[in-house]
Amino acid sequence: MTPAPVARPPVLCYHRVGGSLELGVTRVARSVFERQMRALARGGWVTLTLGEFARRLQSGESRVRGEQSFLLSFDDGYASLAEYAYPILAEVGFTAVTFLVTDFVGRDNTWDVRYTWRRLRHLGWDTIAHWQARGFEFASHSASHARLTWLSDGEATAELERSRETLVSRLGSSAGQAVAYPFGARDPRVEQSARAAGYELGFGGVRGNGTLLNLSRVPVYLWDAGDVPVGLRDDSLGALGRLVAHVANRCAVGTSVMLRLKRERRAGSGS
Numbered sequence: 363m364t365p366a367p368v369a370r371p372p373v374l375c376y377h378r379v380g381g382s383l384e385l386g387v388t389r390v391a392r393s394v395f396e397r398q399m400r401a402l403a404r405g406g407w408v409t410l411t412l413g414e415f416a417r418r419l420q421s422g423e424s425r426v427r428g429e430q431s432f433l434l435s436f437d438d439g440y441a442s443l444a445e446y447a448y449p450i451l452a453e454v455g456f457t458a459v460t461f462l463v464t465d466f467v468g469r470d471n472t473w474d475v476r477y478t479w480r481r482l483r484h485l486g487w488d489t490i491a492h493w494q495a496r497g498f499e500f501a502s503h504s505a506s507h508a509r510l511t512w513l514s515d516g517e518a519t520a521e522l523e524r525s526r527e528t529l530v531s532r533l534g535s536s537a538g539q540a541v542a543y544p545f546g547a548r549d550p551r552v553e554q555s556a557r558a559a560g561y562e563l564g565f566g567g568v569r570g571n572g573t574l575l576n577l578s579r580v581p582v583y584l585w586d587a588g589d590v591p592v593g594l595r596d597d598s599l600g601a602l603g604r605l606v607a608h609v610a611n612r613c614a615v616g617t618s619v620m621l622r623l624k625r626e627r628r629a630g631s632g633s
């Protein structure tokens with residue numbers, strides 16, 4: 363398996379920031395998140411809107427080396443984002459797109475209770491509208507967080523259409539622009555359903571191929587606690603980290619590779 367190169371512009375994907383602990387690996391401590399955002403802002407990084415990101419992809423600019431812009435994204439839309447993450451972003455002048463599980467807006471999580479001891483609340487529409495008015499963007503993470511590749515064509519299309527219709531009616535047409543496939547699971551059939559439902563951008567796992575409906579993102583997991591998350595690093599540590607993220611994204615299990623990453627981070631640049 364060869365390490366995935368950094369996509370340009372890179373896309374980071376966080377899940378939970380702060381809040382109660384979980385057994386899984388997708389929760390990043392509030393202090394780590396804050397340190398990373400402040401370090402990136404200090405280092406000259408800027409965040410893109412979905413529209414800027416799409417224009418960058420369509421122009422040759424997307425391959426500029428040393429580019430300091432990225433798309434910051436959150437999956438699942440937990441309520442704690444408005445408490446811990448958005449205020450920090452607003453403070454440092456960053457924006458972000460949050461992919462919402464539209465059937466669960468304002469409700470408790472019932473679709474993934476394996477890793478958390480208690481059910482987690484999702485953002486409500488009022489809070490979403492408040493942050494949208496402050497320049498934050500919202501998009502689809504399907505209607506019910508179903509693994510779309512396991513559904514029939516009709517079911518997958520229904521998931522994607524229902525989610526998009528809800529977003530557009532609540533938040534306006536710009537909210538119907540993009541989808542992040544739950545679990546990063548996509549195939550050509552799912553991409554076709556997304557296109558038919560009206561999405562222009564579709565985000566998969568670490569190894570997207572860069573086409574508009576199979577864009578890659580690098581998840582930030584709990585061990586990715588350096589100032590610059592591996593998804594934005596061009597060095598060998600970044601390549602290793604993306605490989606780990608790819609494996610974890612697929613399997614959602616801990617491996618010895620993670621421990622190796624931790625060791626290398628301690629021994630490495632220390633940044």
Ligand SMILES: [Zn+2]
Pocket residue numbers: 437438503507544545
């Ligand atoms: Zn998700």
